Amino acid sequence: MTKAVLGIALYLFAAAAAPDPAASLRVRLDRVFADTRLATANLGVLVRSLDRPETLYEKNSSKLFVPASTNKILTAAAAFVRLGAAYRFPTRVYRDGPVEGGVLRGNLIIAGSGDPSAAPRFYSGDPFSVFRQWAATLKAFGIRRVAGDVRADPAAWADQKFGNGWQWDDLAEPYAAPPSPLEFNENMLSLEIAAGARPGDPAIIRQAPMDKFLDLEGRVITSEPGTAARIEVDRADAQGTMKVSGAIPKGTATTRDVAVPDPTRYFLAALRRTLSDEGIGIDAGIVPDQRPELLFVHSSPELVEITRALLKLSINPIAETLARALGPDGTFAGGKAVLEQTLEPMGVQKGSYGYADGSGLSRLDLVSPRTLVSVLGYMKSRPDFPLFYDALPSAGVDGTLAERMKGTRAEGNVHAKTGTLTGVSAIAGYVRTADGELLAFSIMVNNYLASKEAAEAVEDRALQVLANFSRK
Secondary structure (H helix, E strand, O other): OOHHHHHHHHHHHHHHHOOOHHHHHHHHHHHHHOOHHHOOOEEEEEEEEOOOOOEEEEEOOOOOEOOHHHHHHHHHHHHHHHOOOOOOOEEEEEEOOOEEOOEEOOOEEEEOOOEOOOOHHHOOOOOOHHHHHHHHHHHHOOOOEEOOOEEEOOOOOOOOOOOOOOOHHHOOOHHHOOOOOEOOHHHEEEEEEEOOOOOOOEOEEEEEOOOOOOEEEEEEEEEOOOOOOEEEEEOOOOOOEEEEEEEEEOOOEEEEEEEOOOHHHHHHHHHHHHHHHOOOEEOOOOOOOOOOEEEEEEEOOOHHHHHHHHHHHOOHHHHHHHHHHOOOOOOHHHHHHHHHHHHHHHOOOOOOOEOOOOOOOOOOOEEOHHHHHHHHHHHHOOOOHHHHHHHOOEOOOOHHHOOOOOOOOOOOOOEEEEEEEOOEEEEEEEEEOOOOOEEEEEEEEEOOOOOHHHHHHHHHHHHHHHHHOOOO
16 A cells, blocks of 8 residues: 555545534533433423534424513514515604694594503603603694693504413513503603601602603611611502502612503603603693594504514513514504414414414413524525514623623624513524634523522523634
8 A cells, every 4th residue: 555545544434534523512411411400391402503504412392382572573574574674663643723823723543553662761761751852843833822622542452451370460660560651751750758757657759751641659667777678569550559568778769660450541642741841731621533644653662673672671572562563553463473473484383383472471481492583594694684683682792691701702693582471591692713703502491499690600601612613
């Protein structure tokens, strides 16, 4: 045998004996997911290359799991496809009477479509910014006083009070604020609670940004300095009264955000107050209705900007609004039917998952890792993928991943949606390997008894393994 032939034979033998990088990756991931803290949990994982037709890792990938907020991936993807990244929510303002001598002899009628953007995060910290713009527009129409009132269009889609399967003890929380065709400040209100002068004194409770909007039954007392603050809030009863109880140490203050039980009334009250502050009086007199005439249309920021807030900050009311905006009638059932049609070309068949709400707050949501990865893979094929990709939280940089995976190759690399409920931790999105190969992944952990931090630590280690993976 010549030296050349021998060299070739040795090269081929070495190549055959070299470990398969993908096989080595699976071994490393098996070790990560064998963490004893998740030994009794249900775990589902799927990792798929988007640059070549290859599944790199899977574990129970077709099983159904409670997705928590990774359910928002389905909602956001369907909204991108059906509505478009440049879509803007319209809010129409009508009058039903003539304008004479600066007086609108009728009502202002507001027809909303669920625009969730009348909130500080979209307008430099000012929740009233949109209404100030409206006041300027009304003045441009010569309106300085409204003889009637400010009303909601009764033809707009009805308030959907709660998502299907939401737990009763969540309903006072801001993340369970009900969606509405008219939304202000993300349908939430802050209770600013300050201790009284002496132990035993009642605490001082102020509401922001609309003071005295809610009917509060306050039972918060001032406790001794150094004691722990304890604030409990019950959702509003049938009469609209919200009970606030507990104790707050002398010399301290705290803030508790709560869901507003009637978003439409909240919106109209904020609009009336702003118009009054801007010099437009509201008489609220009885005025015969006439055929409404359109005054102007307000458009929200583009859907891509709204989706960025939805995904990075995991804002449930935005997800519920998008789910209803998908349909023709503003109902969740109508939106769900459109979402199901939209997901089918993504390889997700109706009946293979449970979509109980738009946000993932419901434990009736059931989704597999395969479903999420299929949707993520489909979005990669769209021309607006960079917008969708950038809307996801970035590890170690922003959103719900701002404090995770810092100082690793995953930092700034992993773009993914997180999901958290008690006993549920999930993450799904994209990661690039050390070679620059783009992967889509979904990791879902259900029914674990360890801490939330322990579940996230396992997820983060797995994503660091993927970020460091190389085929070379």
